Amino acid sequence: MPDIRLENLTKRWGDVVAVDNLNLTIPDRSFTCLLGPSGCGKTTTLRMIAGLEEPTRGKISNGDKLVFCSERGLSLSPDKRDVGLIFQNYALWPHMTVFQNIAFGLEMKKMSRSQVEERVKEAAGWMQIDEYLQRYPSELSGGQQQRVALARSLAPRPNCLLMDEPLSNLDAKLRMDMRTELKRIHAETNMTIVYVTHDQLEAISMATTVVVMKDGKLEQCDEPLRLYKYPNNLFVADFVGSPSINLLKGKIVELRDVWTVQCGDWLLSLKKAPYGDTAIKNGHEVVVGVRCEDILISNPEPPAIGMLVYSNLPTGSDTFVRLRHEDISLTAKLSEADIIPTGSEINASFRPERVLLFDSKTGERMSEGSSLVNFSIAP
């Protein structure tokens, strides 16, 4: 199992810590996304794996092969790490034809002329760019350039393909096509793909593993759906999902079998959380998180509570509705393209098993998921 393992990996630029003591295992043959806002250290991490950036401290290994070790002053050069890298701007060599671009890496591996030709043809065929082999990159569209960049990286058949926001320069439609294409490549080859993006939708829809980073630190590493459903903390909860999760500030007013949390004049009774409760006292400040699709409007079962429709944002397939109650404002998703007239009063409720509870001070999630028991207005 040649997993890629990062141990205590740190990268500093002067006083700035780009990557802070990162420990991470990228499973073999996974499609791992490094996700985070810009400046979170994801690209730096990728470049350290590639060998383009030298970590300040730590260890990187690829299977049994130690690739980098600060303690021993060891650092393999990029070409010995068996990786391919796709750059955000593709970095195609503008003075070479598509053929020459793809062939370059193969020539560097001292392959014979015929072998090179065969491999180029194969990679080009794969990416469906056979007809452009004699063109120069500037004569290609953005999407075609992206395919050339992919073909160039795939041709030497690396065991790991690293990609740095490869789709960010494409328009929405092309991006969809390329996502499909990348998933196909992943399925058809045995490659591990490490993919950097700041687009959470892209990460969730493509990855087998998502790594969320912030300020150089690892926030959460999980399967995409688990990440979406059970974010470890407020940052992940807020960063993942579009529109972003509804967060309500509140405090615990009752601690018994059932916890009661007060948000504004709302009282939410939740089934007792299974962990981390010993230190928690009455008055503890918490944040309640509910995803917009977990707000039930059309047919709310009791307990429900009255809210005012503030505005409608139809997208065609569904409609986002902004609801207000005093200082509380929520975004809910109607699965049908219904539009509820602005100003009308409706009854809303939360999907009982999908209410998340976070510690407001640490930001950590306080439970595996709580069941909403009661929902009422404080007397």
Place this chain on the structure above:
Amino acid sequence: MGLHSAQPAAGNRLAVLCERGWNRSKRILSNPPLVLSIALLVISIYLVIVPLISVLISSVTLHSRDTLRVFGKKVGEFTTYYLKRVFASDISDVLFYEPLMNTLIVSFLMSVLAICIGTILAWFVVRTDLPFKRFISNMAVVPFILPSWTLSLAWLTIFKNRTIGGTTGILEYFGVQLPDWISYGPLPIIITMALHYYPFTFMLVGSAFKGFDTRLEEAAFVLGGNQRTILRRVVLPMVSPAIASSFILTISRGIGSFSTPVFLGNPINYRVLSTRLFASLQAGSPGDAYVISLVMILLAATFIFISNRIIGKRKSFVTISGQAPRAKLISLGKWRFVASAGILLFLFAVIVVPLFVLAADTFMRVPGVYSPSNFTLHYWIGKSTPGILDGRPGILRDPDTWKAFLNSVKLGLSTSVLSAIFGILIGYTVVNLRGTWLSSALDQISFLPYLIPSIAFGAIYLSLFAQQRGPIPSLYGTFMLIILATTAKNFPFAAKSGISAMIQLGHEIEEAGIIAGASWLTRMRRLVLPLQRSGLLNALILPFISAMRELSMVVILITPGTQLLTTLTFRYSDYGFYHMSNAVVLLLVIVIVVMTYIMQRITGSELSEGLGGN
């Protein structure tokens, strides 16, 4: 027991340390950019920092000639004699304070005049519907391409009076008695220098005019401002950063300028710092010269510092909107042809007239006599005649001219090739190692020569390379020295263009090669260099031209065996052989214009960057 058990652990740690050290140094040595940057650092320290230190030392150690003045001290001993002489002695006024005042006055007034001319021209060319724009904008930059003293020589040819003897100018010949203040000194210096330097402003302010969003102007127009109010309240304030930076650029050039004051100021003993420095060297007082060099460097550095402080902050004005919409041109109405004629007349007066006067002068036995009998080709192709110009043959027949011509071309070629190589390597390493102290050290050091006025730079090189130092043999009197000095003086330009070319190229181009497993040499040869080709040509030809017309720095370094066209002009005019010196200048102008033309044809660019074009 405890000690014993600790032993192997310590040994292990040592082994780990050794391994780390070994692996690290192996990697550093196999990291070409790093090795390269260290090599470049050593070179630039040697060519820039060491000279600076050496001038500091030279200004406080006794020079061999001065054993005649300072008794009881040995050559090379520490002395404050020069500092005292320059700053606080009976002759400080003559040696320093007056030249300093003259320098400041002349450069300031010259800059103001140049800014006015440049801004007005730029406004007409960019913002109005002036006819013949393209032609005007191409011609407007010509004075800057010509050697700066072309205008001075032309001035002398027209306005020289009899005060200093020798042949008089055309006007005196026709019986016009000219006072000294017209013939020599600050007035002609200010005028001719302004006419040489205004293209800076023309180009900078012109592109600011072009770059700014005319919607701002339109907004003011909609709000009811008239053209004049808009110009004063909106347009000029908007381009003020460009004007300010032109001013700083012009004045800092003015401070170091040598050739114009030497031709027009020396005859009546009107000296600026650069010519005073040169006079001190000529009179055999190098110590004074080095102290003056230091002052000039400080002065230039101060201006750059101020400009970075002020302009650095306000620069953002000009680039307010990336894509300026098609500018709506101001209609000059019936005045457009009048304006155009006026500007063409001006350009005619500052380009064609001087060159024509110089050329005419070389064909006349006696200046100003326009009769066929006075026509002569002697100064061009005449045979050596005793009694005329020390029996020198015409310049085209004189082997000295051709030797100087070849030397100039040789200097131009070697300087441009070396500068281009240096530029690319600096650009490569600085961008590659960005964020490391090596990178910023290289960046800063290569900028330093910009602060050092050429004449001071020449003086420094003279002091540094006159003797053998360590393993480096003395380069005095060799052509190599002149090449090195000119190249080092070119570092700022070379580094700047190299760095911006590399930034434009981006590091990914090379990184893609690293990932593909290409060695450094392969990457340079197959990926980096081929992509620099177009920039390379620019980086070659500009230094070529500037080396061809370089005078103030090489005048100090030149020896009889290494004469250049520029120094030949200078020598001839020093001997009073104005015909010859004019003829050589014309030769030089021809070479430079031809080279510029070739450059524009090859790169398809124009120096005026299409300010007036579509």
Place this chain on the structure above:
Amino acid sequence: MKRFATLLLVLSLILMLGGVSFPVLAADEDWNAITDAAKNEGLLIVYNPSSRMGEAAEGFTAKYGIAVQWAKMNDVEVSDRVVREHEAKARGADVIVTEDAAILMAQLLPQGYVVNYIPSTHKAIIPVEYQDPLIYQFQPRIIGYNTEAYDESPIESLWDLTTPEWRGKVLMRDPQFTSTNLAWFAEIVEATDEMEAAYEKRFGEPITLTTPNAGWEFIKRLANNKPIMFKSDTDVAEAVGARGQADPPVGLYVLSKHRDIPAKNLALEACYGLEPYMGYLYPAYVAITANAASPNAAKLFVRYLLEEGVKAWTKDLGNFATDPRIPTHPDDPLGGTEAWAKVTMPLNAQTTVKHYGELFDFWMKHAK
């Protein structure tokens, strides 16, 4: 006066000895060997301040077939270059000609940059006092006036140059860059008695000093009187002697410029009878560099210069070879060096060395 008397004495002594056969002091040199070696050395490089060197160089090349590269440069440049070339061990001058006694005596010779060389053929011929260092010729630099405007010299005393009448109307080469002019000032500083006497004679009253002595006083007043600095003697002579001037200046220039009077139609004459002196008489020294790359050619050239080359100068009036066999120009108004030495101030190297630094600054300070 005393110094002058000594000179006369020495001169007469030499004239006396001239007819007597004189034993050759040094071992004879093998000129055939030197000539052969010189031809093998190839190029000879000469630095000197006069453009007539070209003629001498051509003559030398014609006679021996040895190429000469000669460069015209002022005294400061010559000495600077020689020093630098020596330090740099660079190929530079083999032979230098300089008029700057101070630098030659105080720096170049004692510090070993150049060596004094007298060809064996001339040891017995060149007067001994001109042998260390070797002088090959003398030239008077005199004050002259415009004969179209004035029937006779408009000035009778050097002190006239300091009067308001001649303010801005005295032309000379800038002493900052002309070592001989500075050296002349040094002689004036030493000639206190003569300067004082001339002052009294001119103005009828004793001088009031603001400086140490009458010599310094003269220099200060001259500097204050706005003399005009010219680049060359040619220009001075032309500017003084040009016809058609209403109010022509007087100027200090080398006498040899009088040769141009007919060709340039000048109205020029020297101010004979000027008190106390009408100018000065300065030597041209020739020496071989210590590291000469062509030492034999250099020796040969020095010999040639003494024998033949100097005629490039002496064929015109105003130049006097130190070799007594080379005759004075027939048109010479006074008839020879000795006569000129009486009416001008012969420069003395020791005097120059003594006052050089002080005078340079003194002049600079007052001439602004």
